[in-house]
Amino acid sequence: xxxxxxxxxxxxxxxxxxxxxxxxxxxxxxxxxxxxxxxxxxxxxxxxxxxxxxxxxxxxxxxxxxxxxxxxxxxxxxxxxxxxxxxxxxxxxxxxxxxxxxxxxxxxxxxxxxxxxxxxxxxxxxxxxxxxxxxxxxxxxxxxxxxxxxxxxxxxxxxxxxxxxxxxxxxxxxxxxxxxxxxxxxxxxxxxxxxxxxxxxxxxxxxxxxxxxxxxxxxxxxxxxxxxxxxxxxxxxxxxxxxxxxxxxxxxxxxxxxxxxxxxxxxxxxxxxxxxxxxxxxxxxxxxxxxxxxxxxxxxxxxxxxxxxxxxxxxxxxxxxxxxxxxxxxxxxxxxxxxxxxxxxxxxxxxxxxxxxxxxxxxxxxxxxxxxxxxxxxxxxxxxxxxxxxx
Numbered sequence: 261x262x263x264x265x266x267x268x269x270x271x272x273x274x275x276x277x278x279x280x281x282x283x284x285x286x287x288x289x290x291x292x293x294x295x296x297x298x299x300x301x302x303x304x305x306x307x308x309x310x311x312x313x314x315x316x317x318x319x320x321x322x323x324x325x326x327x328x329x330x331x332x333x334x335x336x337x338x339x340x341x342x343x344x345x346x347x348x349x350x351x352x353x354x355x356x357x358x359x360x361x362x363x364x365x366x367x368x369x370x371x372x373x374x375x376x377x378x379x380x381x382x383x384x385x386x387x388x389x390x391x392x393x394x395x396x397x398x399x400x401x402x403x404x405x406x407x408x409x410x411x412x413x414x415x416x417x418x419x420x421x422x423x424x425x426x427x428x429x430x431x432x433x434x435x436x437x438x439x440x441x442x443x444x445x446x447x448x449x450x451x452x453x454x455x456x457x458x459x460x461x462x463x464x465x466x467x468x469x470x471x472x473x474x475x476x477x478x479x480x481x482x483x484x485x486x487x488x489x490x491x492x493x494x495x496x497x498x499x500x501x502x503x504x505x506x507x508x509x510x511x512x513x514x515x516x517x518x519x520x521x522x523x524x525x526x527x528x529x530x531x532x533x534x535x536x537x538x539x540x541x542x543x544x545x546x547x548x549x550x551x552x553x554x555x556x557x558x559x560x561x562x563x564x565x566x567x568x569x570x571x572x573x574x575x576x577x578x579x580x581x582x583x584x585x586x587x588x589x590x591x592x593x594x595x596x597x598x599x600x601x602x603x604x605x606x607x608x609x610x611x612x613x614x615x616x617x618x619x620x621x622x623x624x625x626x627x628x629x630x631x632x633x634x635x636x637x638x639x640x641x642x643x644x645x646x647x648x649x650x651x
Contacts, residue, residue, distance in 0.1 A: 261323045261333050262598035264424040264606055267417035267453050268317040269397065270390035270535065276405065278360065278397015279413045281314040285356040286410075287321065288312075292343030296352070299336050306332060314395045317534040318606065324595055327430045330439065338443040341423070345414055350407055357402050364396050372476040373647060383470050384484050384539055384643050390456060391533060419450025424605050428598035458536030461486055468643040473650045478524070479546040481556050482645040483563075487540050487636045490532045491607040496620050497632035498540065502528040503579040504571045504629065505563070506542065510578065513544070516562040522550050526559075534607060540637065552646045560639045567638060570630025579629075583621050 269280050290296040303310045308325030310333075323333040368374040378394045385392040425444070427436045464486055488494050506513040506528040517523035528542040542563075546555050571579070590596040604614040 261325070261330070261337070262424075262426040262428070262595070262602050263321040263337060264426070264599075264602035265319045265321075265418060266317070266422050266424070266606060267319055268315050269393060269395040270316045270456055270533075271417065271453060272390075272393075272397070274388050275401060276409060276413075277393050277401045278395075278399075279405070279410065280319055280417075281395045281397055282356060282360055282402065282405075282410070283414065283418070284312045284314045284319055284321075285359055286348055286352070287340055287344060289352050289356055290347035291340040292346040293339050294336060296347070299340070302332060302336065303329075308333065316391055316395060316531075320599065320602070322595060322598065330427075330431065331443075334439055334443040337425075338447065341418060341420070341444070342447045344418070345411055348407070348410060348414075353405075353407055353410055357405070360396070360402060361399055364399060368394075368396060372474075373480065375472075376482065376645070376647065379470060379472065380482060380484055380539070380541065380643075380645055383468055383645060384464065384486055385461075390458065390535070391537075391539075416451075417453050419452075420444060420447055421449045421452040424602045426598045426602045426605075426611075428594050428601065456535040460488070461537050463638075463641040464643050465641070467640065470643075470645045471648065472645070473648045475651060476647060476649050477651075478548075479550075479552045479555075479649050480647045481544050481546070481552050481559070482647070483542045483556070483559065484643045484645070485540045485637050485641055486537045487530065489534050489536060489538050490530070491534070494632050494636070495530070495538075496617075497624055497628045498530065498636060500576065500579040500583060500621070500624060501566075501571070501629045501633040501637070502530065502540065502542075503582050504575045505566060505633075507579065507582055512562050512566055512575075513542070513559065517544055517555065517558060520558075521547050522555055522558055523547055552648065556644065556646075563637065564639050567630075567634040570634070571626050573626060576624075576626050576629060580621055580624075584618060587618060587621075 267280055269277065272279055288299050290298070300310065303323060303325065306325060306329040308323055308329050310323040312319065312321045321337065325333050381392050381394065425440060487498060505511055506526045508514065513526040517526050523544040524547050526544045528540065531539045533539065542559070544555055544559055546552055590600055600614055601611050605611040
């Protein structure tokens with residue numbers, strides 16, 4: 261069971277960041293008929309498990325249970341959607357606020373490269389842009405959050421109108437719809453979160469740069485581009501382009517940087533943002549005695565050649581096979597399958613878009629890939645963050 265609330269850190273307002281992630285924790289701290297911690301305990305009792313994640317554009321709660329535990333899982337989710345605020349008092353808020361702070365210390369403040377994405381988002385997006393801060397939020401904002409602020413955030417974003425609920429597994433559609441209506445049907449529909457109306461930002465110019473020095477194992481460079489959001493038609497072509505560039509041991513950047521012992525590793529990925537722009541990041545870790553400047557120079561030479569030439573037919577075929585393998589691997593896992601269906605409905609307004617994905621991938625040719633990469637990943641439109649080791 262996958263519940264995708266269409267609210268993330270991008271829906272927060274300046275001065276009140278971290279609320280979306282805070283609710284990921286508050287949703288496990290009790291409701292009208294469930295005590296603090298009982299949600300997790302009940303899932304474990306029936307042999308199931310559950311968890312949650314928060315991103316820029318959504319908050320996701322999911323349970324995997326034996327078929328006989330589905331009624332309980334649905335009842336638990338409906339109870340906290342309809343009555344969470346019955347349990348959110350100042351003591352509860354303070355407890356979860358402290359939990360979030362500790363998570364930030366463990367995952368962001370006190371681990372090597374833990375602040376990379378926060379710094380990158382601040383480098384490529386203007387100040388106070390919805391994507392310029394991370395879902396973990398500001399500890400100062402959380403400290404100043406009142407109980408009224410928290411209640412208001414829940415009333416604004418947590419409603420059936422703002423929820424995508426996907427069931428995957430041993431259940432027929434008619435029975436699934438009937439069960440969801442049984443447990444959720446009495447909850448007032450509420451309002452859908454207002455869509456973010458973000459204009460597409462222009463290409464980055466002047467190669468914005470940021471350098472950080474810290475006690476990290478090695479120097480790493482991060483080249484970043486503003487690109488169309490995840491549901492844009494160009495996204496699939498860019499995905500195949502990234503696979504060709506760095507998605508395997510036969511990729512362009514692996515050949516140019518890793519096999520030549522300039523880099524220990526390379527990677528490229530799209531952050532998958534929904535509104536206005538997304539961000540592509542290509543990262544490379546310097547091998548011993550190799551400077552970030554030299555590594556960046558060689559990376560850009562390879563990228564520039566790819567922008568001029570595009571992929572070969574053989575490279576495109578390998579990229580398509582890799583995408584097909586990744587697609588079926590995701591669908592083989594029942595949790596990932598449910599999440600992909602929720603994402604398809606959220607991004608494209610149609611869960612069936614998932615079923616068309618491979619046909620779209622197979623329809624793309626070398627010109628499509630060449631055009632997409634040469635348009636959106638020109639070297640002159642990058643931003644660069646360099647993380648230097650102070651050791």
